[in-house]
Amino acid sequence: MTAPTSIIISATAAGDPLPMTSPLGCVVVPVTPFAQNASILWCTETMRGAVIDPGGDIDRLLDAAKANGVTIEKILLTHGHLDHAGGAADLVDAIGVPIEGPQPEDAFLLDSLAEQGARFGLAGCRPCRPNRWLKDGEQVTIGTQSLDVLHCPGHTPGHVVFSHPATRFAIVGDTLFRGSIGRTDLPGGDTATLLRAIVAKLWPLGDDVAFIPGHGPGSTIGEERRGNPFVGDEALKRAAR
Numbered sequence: 749m750t751a752p753t754s755i756i757i758s759a760t761a762a763g764d765p766l767p768m769t770s771p772l773g774c775v776v777v778p779v780t781p782f783a784q785n786a787s788i789l790w791c792t793e794t795m796r797g798a799v800i801d802p803g804g805d806i807d808r809l810l811d812a813a814k815a816n817g818v819t820i821e822k823i824l825l826t827h828g829h830l831d832h833a834g835g836a837a838d839l840v841d842a843i844g845v846p847i848e849g850p851q852p853e854d855a856f857l858l859d860s861l862a863e864q865g866a867r868f869g870l871a872g873c874r875p876c877r878p879n880r881w882l883k884d885g886e887q888v889t890i891g892t893q894s895l896d897v898l899h900c901p902g903h904t905p906g907h908v909v910f911s912h913p914a915t916r917f918a919i920v921g922d923t924l925f926r927g928s929i930g931r932t933d934l935p936g937g938d939t940a941t942l943l944r945a946i947v948a949k950l951w952p953l954g955d956d957v958a959f960i961p962g963h964g965p966g967s968t969i970g971e972e973r974r975g976n977p978f979v980g981d982e983a984l985k986r987a988a989r
């Protein structure tokens with residue numbers, strides 16, 4: 749997932765071409781020096797879509813939407829870190845769409861985006877506030893499609909994940925990565941909380957569910973349960989001994 753635009757992510761298995769019949773389309777556009785996987789996810793029936801986690805590089809996100817014939821109708825945020833939310837205010841200014849998510853526990857991060865940017869050397873990060881805070885168990889819509897909202901704290905306290913059970917697909921932000929988990933040493937982070945959230949919220953999605961993480965290549969829930977050295981089944985068994 750390192751090419752700049754127009755990578756079609758399968759809704760059924762990471763890396764395969766999107767089935768023509770899929771109700772969802774997705775491109776991943778790595779943004780900011782952190783190569784954060786901003787995603788454009790759209791409803792193929794209406795061609796209306798959401799930008800998920802616009803950390804920056806707004807022009808590239810808008811180009812990718814245009815190249816795929818997608819009209820952006822909203823911004824979804826998984827959590828309040830600069831590389832995920834730092835460009836949201838600029839995108840609102842550019843196209844006037846509402847922001848949904850994360851949970852209110854991340855308000856302190858959204859309020860401090862300018863300070864986060866200064867600390868990590870990322871110019872132009874501006875604070876933002878969602879038009880709608882999300883809560884575990886709610887749904888967000890993209891065109892005619894609905895995604896489930898799952899609260900997965902631990903990387904940040906208000907982190908949410910977006911799941912689309914019908915296509916066996918999820919966008920998990922910085923909770924779970926291929927072979928790793930989100931860092932927990934930033935304000936509001938907690939390792940035990942993150943491990944509990946992954947096991948309680950992500951594992952039940954099903955082994956066949958493909959996911960896009962906030963950084964790096966995609967994976968499936970099953971692959972991570974089998975081999976993830978931090979939260980895989982074997983790793984947790986060892987930790988419990």
Ligand SMILES: [Zn+2]
Nearest residue numbers: 827829903922
């Ligand atoms: Zn993060």
